[in-house]
Structure formats: C-alpha cells, structure tokens
Amino acid sequence: MNKINIINFLFIVIFWIGNSNANSLISYQSVYEIELDNERVVKNTFGTPYIKQANGQLLLDWFDNCSSWVSNQRMNLKFINSSGVGTLSDINYSLNEKYDGSEMTFALQVKENNMIKQRINGKAEKNKKVKVKLFDNREKELEFSGDIIFPHQHLKSIISNIKDDKKIVSHRVYEGSIPEKFLNVSTFINNKTVKLEKKLLTAGISNKFWIVRMAYYDENKQTPEMELTAHINQQGFVSFFKYDYPSYSLKMKLKKVVLSPTKCN
Template sequence: MFVRKLGFVATTGLLSCLSNAANALPAQLPNLIAHRAVYDLELKDASDRSGIEGMTGRMVYEFTGSACQGYKTDFRFVTQINTGDAVRLTDQQTTTFEDPASKKFTFETKSYTDDKLDKEVQGAASDSDAGVKVDITRPDARQIDLVASEFPTEHMFQVIENAKQGKRIFESRIFDGSDDGDESLITSTLVGKSQTPKDGDAEAGKAGDFAKASFWPVTIAYYNDKTGTDSLPIYRMSFKLYENGITRDLTMDYGDFVLTGKLAKLDILTPETCENKPVR
C-alpha cells in the first residue's frame, strides 16, 4: 500500500540508468493476501508554515484480487484538521483496478471537505514500452501521454522481489492516478534487512496471525519531473512491509507536516482464485 497524497499521494538521464531487470515483473509473482487494514492516524510533527495545530484521522485500505483476474483496491482516508481558527474534515475515497498481465489500470477518486464534494477524478491508463496512455473522463475528458511507468501493485511486486534478493535501493517511475491523474512520479525505494517484531511492539499484535512474522522496513521517496531526485522529495513514506503485502507502522512525510498510521485492525479476506468471479 502506497499512499501519496493527503485529502485527495526532467530526469530522462536518470530513467535511462534504471535497470531493466529491476523494472520487470518477477517470473513468479509474490502471493499478495486479500485483506482490509484499518489505521489510526495522528499528527507527529508540523511546521508553522503548515498552519496545522492538530490532526487525527483514520485510513481504511482494502485489497482483493488475483494475478489472473487483476487487483482491486478500495481506499478511504479521513482526517480532522485543526488550524487553530477552524476544524476541517477531509475525506478521500479511491477505487482502483489493476491488471498486471495487460498493464491496464483504472482509477476513481472523490475528495470531500466538510461533507462537500470538491474534487472528482476518474480515468484509465495502459502501459507499454512506448509509454503510459491516460484517458481521463472526469472532471473533463482528455488524453495524456506519459513515459513508461509502473502501476502500484506492480511496484509492490518489485519492492518485495528486491527485498527477497537483498537489493536495498532502487529507483522506479510510478503512475497511480492520484492528484489530477495526469502525471507520474519518480521514486527512490530503500529496503532494510528483514526483521522480526521486538518485545513490546504492541502494534505487531494487531497483525493477527502475522504478529510474529518477519518484515522489511521500507522507505519510498517521491519526486516530480520539475525537481528530479537532486532536490528534496515532494513526499516520503516509511512502513513495515510483510511478504504478503500487508503494511503497518506508517510514517507519511508531506514536508510541512508528518502523520503516523498505526495498524488498529486487520481482517484477512476470502482469497480470489482463477475459478472465482472477477473482482470487477
């Protein structure tokens, strides 16, 4: 699970240096588990420039599907923001569907502020060696051509595969349909060595059957084409990643403020198989 944005998540030389092996899907895809994870959000830090005095919230992430049918993600991100002068409620609701085999991806996001719809983005994308073609249907119909990129589940496969192989740092370009759905971002991913939960790690107990399972500490930094990787990232996310795709102990750094997300509840869902009905 990779979250880039809150409330709504020129580097040709760099990209040409990326390893083709790093960007390719592994021959045997990791076995991502169908699950619903609920995270409690808290403000960890905020600069004066942010105008934020307090923030709490909840994030719900549901992942279902299979390699032969594609993967569906339902995501909701609700926050209550205290600016000192007012309290604002934001609510982002996103649904995506990704077929790694055909490299097709659909996305729909609705963003609300104080229960009023203030943004809706909907579209579809397909990826090939020539690049990503994006067809946006909302809020206005338009088409965009982007350079070749990975979609979110494909990138998750890559992170897990590199972690298994002991490759600690790699770079990619990702398109996830967030914001206005019209750009991809460069990512730099750092994967730590496999660890097991320490004594006193209360959050690990929320992982149920995986409470004692090993995980990798992962940090992903996101950059746009205007700045490239020579400047500070526009967003950074750190988390503990299990081999089955479950994440916990999130830290989301938006620059002017930082949020933490602690796993509050984990439900393992009925797995999709090739004999089951498609997820969409």
C-alpha cells in the first residue's frame, strides 16, 4: 500500500468509529492531535529513509440529517523522514450513509505539498449485490458480493457485540478510501475499559471506553495492512486512536469535543 493510500485509509477508518449504534448516536464536532508513537522502536532500515517525525490535527463534524449520517472531515498531517525531507498532507473527506446501510455517497480530495494527488466522488448501493459508481476523470462501475457492508453498518455490529460481550467480529467492508477494493476487517474486543480526563469531555458523553483492536486486510492477503486500537464508548465516540503500520505508528488524542443538537421529528 503506497503512502497516499495509507493516509487515506487512516483518515476514513475514523468514519467507521464515529457512527455506530443508531439508538445512541451523538452528533458532535471534535478535534484530535496527531503525533508519532516515539515509544515504538524503529527496526534497521538498511539505509532506507524512515519516518522520524509526524504531527498534525484532525477535525471531525458528524451530524444526523434525519435520514442518514453525514460526516465532514479534514486532516492536516506533516511527516519528516530520517533524511530531513518533509511532506505535508491535506485531506478532505465527506460521507453520507443512509440509516439502513442501503446507500452511501462519498467525496475525497488528497493534497500533498499543496498539489492535488487524488480527487474522487463515488456512490455505492447495496441490494443483492453492492454496486459502486466512481466519478474521477471518467465514470467507472464496480460490483461486489452482497455480503459486503458499509461503514455505518459495520460499526453498528461492533457496538452490538460490545454490549453482547462477543470478543471477535469479522466483516468485509467497502468505504471508498481505496476506491476499487473492499477490506476484510477483524475486530477484537477487550473487556477492559478506561476513562478519560473529565475536563476533555462534555455533558452527555459517556466516560466509559472499551479497548477495541481492528486488523485491516487487503482482500485475500494474510498480513494486515494496518492495525488500529481505539478507545470507544457505547455511543460510538472515540477518545483515542493508535494506528500501527509496518514501519511506524501514529497516535490521535482527543483535544476538544462539542455536542451538536439534533432536531428530527
């Protein structure tokens, strides 16, 4: 997986966390600080440059439009490698998924050092098959098997299994970060719970977070492309992310969250 896809993948996986159980979802705006996990030991790279520094910020805006969940996200991330070469990524992503998981639309734009590297709009519909239309320089149609689900339905399943005390959940998920592929996702739920500093939360957000670890596989590959550890509550809100890639790890820590009022009849 190349660097652009890794960044897209990191960014859009967050949507899976932010939308979970339709009965307890909260609409909110939040800010996370991103940093390199300096506790991870860098293996011998035999002269190949490795990531020495990473920092940035993620802005999320989630809201219920009364028939679907809408997400607008922006991430700024700066990498500096061991040779002193820096890369600045600016990623904008929006997604709209219907409550019942039958349809989703998404738009993704990736800039690297202020140059557009990727711009894609897409629409996916689920019936007996999952059909996807991509709109880039030209329209392209894809078809996947009907057992593939979208991000919202995936997280509904995870939250349900947290409540039912089931430890392992596996799904095939299409979410658009790698537009022509789906991902196999294995989720491991730990009984252990943690709490966040109260000053970082606002009234209405539960301060009981389960430790959930997810492994993301590219179709039939046996080795995961990435592993994610998240501290997630039963409202689908996450206080902490840790992304483990083959050669480095990133942490995202909550800086601020504000609830957004929802007015649906």
